[in-house]
Amino acid sequence: MHGKDSFWTGVPVGYDEPLPRTPDVFPRKEKVRQLDESEYNNLACNYRSAREMSEELEKKFREEEALGRMIPTTLSALQSKHPERTPLVAAMGAIKKPNGDVRPLHDGTHFVQLNNNICFQDQLQYPGPEDAAAMIRLVEDDEESLFAMSADIKAAHRLVKIREEDWPLLGCRAHDDDKTIWINTVGTFGVSSASYWWTRLFAGIGRLVAYILGQENWFQLVYVDDLHLTCLGPRKFLVLWTALALYEILGTPFSYAKFSGGLQVCFVGYLLDYRACRLGITQRRGAWLVSFIDEMFASKGTIYMRRFNEFLGRLGFVSRVLLWLKPFLAPLYSWSAALDRGTVAKCPKLVMLVLRFLQLQLKDCTYMHSCSRPTVLPQEVFRTDAKCAKGKVVLGGHHLQTGYLDKDMLRSTAQIVNLGKFEKSDW
Template sequence: MDSRNSPVDNLVLPLTKFSGGEVWLKDEDGTVPQSLEQVEVMGKAASIPTDKLIFNAKETLRCTLPWTGRRLVAELSLVGGSSDSDCASPRTNVGEPLDESSFEAIRDNYTSAKLTVQELELKFREEEKLGRMYPTTFATLAAEHGEGRVRVAAMGAVAKPDGTVRPLHDGTHGVRVNNGIHLVNQTATPGPAEVAHVVSSAKRSREAAFGISADVTAAHRLVKHRRKDHPLMACKADASSSVVWVNTVGTFGLSVASFWWSRLFGIVGRTVARALLQEWFYQLCYVDDMHGVFTGRQKFRNLVMWFVLYLALGTPFSFKKFKGGFKVPFVGYELGYAATVAWFRTDAKCSDGFVVIAGWELSDDTFSSRWFSLRLSPKDAPYLFDEKEKSQWASGSAELLATLAALHAFGYLSASVDRTLLDIECVADTDNQGNSRLLKKGSSTKWPLMLVNMQLSDLLLRASLKLLLNWRPRSENQHADDLTNEVFTSFSSEHRIDLRYADLPLALLHQLWETKESFDEARRAQAALAADASGHSLRKRKAEKTPW
């Protein structure tokens, strides 16, 4: 059963010849049993005739029986909700309330339309040639549909730079057409989360992605309305004329325009997606703005197929608005697919008296890769050493510091305040599993890992950067390990980045470290004062403590 389907019956049409493959429909009076969840249920086997098979998918449990040959069928269904677009029926609108006004079957045009009568007349005649409007009179419409069903809406007009105008049909005030429309289904549109997911997925594919953005011309005017609704979409170019212009398609100013366009174009988009089978691509549609992104060796072939399929299905693109490349605009965002994913590997070596952090940027071979290797002393990074200048205990912190150093060395920490740019993703490989989990968790109370993590988080936020830290086995991170051992034979000195500890952006880390040192110093001074006052150290020997 499809509980979200409309009560309207489903239609199944066979597209190929095959044997068997009947649709089993639950029926208590049927003679064909099926085992459903270990329970035998009776039903009937409905063969699919060459003309059509019709059944109620909303209320009928069903399945497909075995077949031989190639079974390909088309199934048409309607998503739950009202399929009636009768705008005159008295219904309550859902969502934001519309302005209430006194009913007027014939509404006078607004000033903007009265000042552009000739331009509106020219626009309407162009629409007539395309089959989207036709001229008539009020009496003719009333004779065919009834006088009480004819609504002549007020028109407004917005001037365009090319001298033409955009007609604005007021379906709310006076004629109250919008007030009588009840849309029981919401229209889903892609938002920031969906756009971010597309960009993120394209980057995680580790392939060079190519994006394209397009615009559909007069999208809402591509939906045809039934003839009984035509009198509800009437208007005038010249308010003083007896000529009434009737819309036969979706009209900007009626609340059903975007709803039916999304339904129509949803069918087109799903058809294109199905034709591309298992090829990797994403497509988004926001009203009449489209965006597609393709990766892999065949990305340009798939892009051309995608484009040709839309054209074959009759999509009227505005070719002058096409944008394509590795950085393309889409509904206010600038989506970047090229050189925004950083792949590098890092490692750290902790020993007595020194720490070495190193990393290299992935490329075709290590000799063409940028790399760095930086030795740190207790004077440079005291937070990585204990009182005996041993650092092995701070290996996790040192490796996270190596990741931070790589982000800085390879130039990915430049701050960005451009709000139209989505977060850039940076992918790093490390052989420390704890740090990869730390990035997912987002916090730590371990010392000094907490310091390094806070500094790194601050830098990532300022740079609009998203860091994905993947764990790799140590055996798969050999080149980074060689760099920490100061073995540079696999790398070219020409591509070495001259990096010093003082160059790293660690102002917050140093501030936190100094605060911690000040606190420890104050605590030691307080303990010393207390000891001097009592003549005894606050830390008693075990023998001096009071017995139980």
């Protein structure tokens, strides 16, 4: 970007004007997700999680102030400096990190209705498991030695400057009764345009690194703040260190404690196994799904819908790798869409039936699938068909090369799907 609003001077939040289009990079956004409705209140109170960790929250704000990302002020001072803006003080939540730090959660949707009034024109696109599988397949075809590395960029969304006239839109408080209002001067986690601007910023950095490395044999995938590098051939380590050095020169703040490398590496929750040419999820993620289903049956199907939606989100994430899951998700999504997220409800029998099936399948599953190119036969070998009638389900098929029915295959299929025995007259 260049001109009045830029990454150097600060970018707009997009509250009272549509965010700009980038037609050469992103397609036009066609669908807009409806956000929760709430009563407007520009001075919202914090949530219980933030109130319980208010001291840690203020300490975090002080650290952000030292980095130039937040400034303390008062409501009167803010109004006098920006009379054309109505200050928005968002409700704050907080999450305790494993290392003891606190992660502030800025609610830009409820009460202040900031996100509700941000208009996107670009549809952001990120690499998914399909792209990772294609990369693994290309690496296998290359038959070169390789080394892969996954890296995490520290506080990615906080690296984009916001223009000063939009600062009053990004206010919050550490204590509800405190007169001090903390203003974010950079992208804020919880404000929907933060991901948009970070994607725009880091896309330029990634393209510059790729341009400098030219025709070297390497791949890179970027998903928000996760970076994955795969370098091949005798120069693989030279290319890897050169790429990391270029990112450092450009000011990328890596979280080195989260680096991982080798021939089996995780990337945004997916497990990339270059040695076996497979893609999937870790056993820990799969075990979480199984334990949730066990919990559902222990409570006889009664569940808080927010928790069920979390389960459904994780299941949808896994189904992008385990494709056989997708046909069974429709009843789960239908039930979730019919109820409010704050509801506690008992799920229908169909949902319990689907969960029982998924429970049995996931307990006997490796959570991985092959990325190798499928074997293409020169001609058809086998054809099947099915018939359903009252009290009867029939499967049939025959080899095209012989013209004979494969009765052994039919009997084994009947045992697998537990449909009962087949009558000879039905073949």
